[in-house]
Amino acid sequence: MTQTLDILVFAAHPDDAEIGMGGTILKHVRRGWRVGICDLTEAEMSSNGTVDIRRAEAAKASEALGIHYRSNLRLPDRGLNLVPEQIDALVREIRILKPRIVAAPYWKDRHPDHVMCSRLVQEAVFSAKLRKYMPELPPWTVGELFFYFINDLDEPDVIIDISAEQEGKMEALRSYRSQFELDGQDRVATPLNQGYLERVEARDRMLGARRLIACAEGFVSNGPLLLDLFGRN
Numbered sequence: 001m002t003q004t005l006d007i008l009v010f011a012a013h014p015d016d017a018e019i020g021m022g023g024t025i026l027k028h029v030r031r032g033w034r035v036g037i038c039d040l041t042e043a044e045m046s047s048n049g050t051v052d053i054r055r056a057e058a059a060k061a062s063e064a065l066g067i068h069y070r071s072n073l074r075l076p077d078r079g080l081n082l083v084p085e086q087i088d089a090l091v092r093e094i095r096i097l098k099p100r101i102v103a104a105p106y107w108k109d110r111h112p113d114h115v116m117c118s119r120l121v122q123e124a125v126f127s128a129k130l131r132k133y134m135p136e137l138p139p140w141t142v143g144e145l146f147f148y149f150i151n152d153l154d155e156p157d158v159i160i161d162i163s164a165e166q167e168g169k170m171e172a173l174r175s176y177r178s179q180f181e182l183d184g185q186d187r188v189a190t191p192l193n194q195g196y197l198e199r200v201e202a203r204d205r206m207l208g209a210r211r212l213i214a215c216a217e218g219f220v221s222n223g224p225l226l227l228d229l230f231g232r233n
Contacts, residue, residue: 005069006033008099009148010090012080012117013043014058014072015176019200020148021103022065022169023162024217029066030165036069037062038093040086040117041077048187049178061175064168069097080116082123088134090124095137106147106154106220114150121145122222146219149203156218158225159207163214166204173197 007028011017017025017037025035039058042051049057055072062070073089080086094102104121105114122145127133129141149156162169173180174197182193201215208216 003034003068004098005036006099007035007101007103008094008097009035009037009103010105010117010121011037011039012105012111012113013041013046013077014039014054015043015061015173015179016105016114016117016150017103017148018061018065018169018172018176020105020150021160021217021219022061022172023165023204023215024148024160024219025067026065026165026168026172027160027162029068034068035065036067036071036097036099038090039070039072040075040080040090040120041113042072042074043077045077046179047190048193053178054176057176057178061172064172064175078113080113080120082116082119086120087123087127090120091128091134092137094124094128094142095134095140098140100143101146102142102144103146103148103219106149106152108152108154109149110151118147145222147222148217148219153203153218154220156207157221159211159216159218161208161211161213161215162204162217163208166201166215169204170197170201173200 009017043054105118107118125142129139131139179192204215207218208214
C-alpha cells in the first residue's frame with residue numbers, strides 16, 4: 001500500500017513539475033518530507049521524443065529529485081477536460097495518497113493543457129473532501145493548495161529559496177534530453193530546445209534577486225497564508 005505524502009504535485013506532462021518547482025521539491029525531500037508527482041498525461045503529442053523515452057526520462061528526473069512516488073494517470077494529451085472521469089481520477093489519487101499540500105500549474109499559461117490541469121486539480125481538491133462524492137473511498141481535505149509557474153510568470157504570493165537546490169533542479173531537468181536538446185536524432189526545433197532551460201534558470205535568479213538570494217521559485221496560494229508571527233524565528 002502506498003504511504004501518504006506531505007506534498008503531491010500534479011502536472012499535465014512529465015517535466016512540468018520539474019520546471020516549475022523542481023528546486024522546492026528537492027528542498028523538501030532533503031528536509032525529510034515525503035513528496036510525490038502525478039503526471040496527468042504521457043505527453044504523447046509532444047513534437048519530440050516518444051512515450052517510452054519520456055517514461056525513462058521521468059524516472060531519471062525522479063531519481064535526481066529523490067521523490068518518494070510518481071504516477072501517470074494516462075489521460076489524453078491535448079485532451080484534458082473537466083469531465084467526471086478525469087476529475088475522478090485526480091480525486092482518487094488525492095484520497096489514496098492523503099497529501100497535506102497539493103501543488104498544480106498556475107491557471108494562466110500559454111499551454112492549454114497546463115491551464116486545464118490547474119482547473120482539474122482545483123475541482124478534484126474540492127470534491128475530494130465531500131463525503132458523498134465517490135463514497136467508495138474515504139474523503140480527504142487538502143490543507144493547502146499552491147500553484148507553480150511553468151511558461152508564464154505572474155506575481156507570486158510566496159517564494160521559496162532554492163539557492164542550494166538550483167543545480168539539483170537543473171540536473172533533473174537535463175534528464176529530459178528529448179525535450180530540451182536538439183541533437184539531430186529525428187528532432188525538430190521547438191521553444192523547449194531553443195535555450196529554454198537557460199530561461200528557467202534566469203527566472204529563478206530573477207525571483208531570488210527580489211529578496212537578495214541567489215535563486216527562488218514562486219507560488220500563488222488559493223487562499224490567505226496563515227502566519228503565527230511576522231518575520232523569521
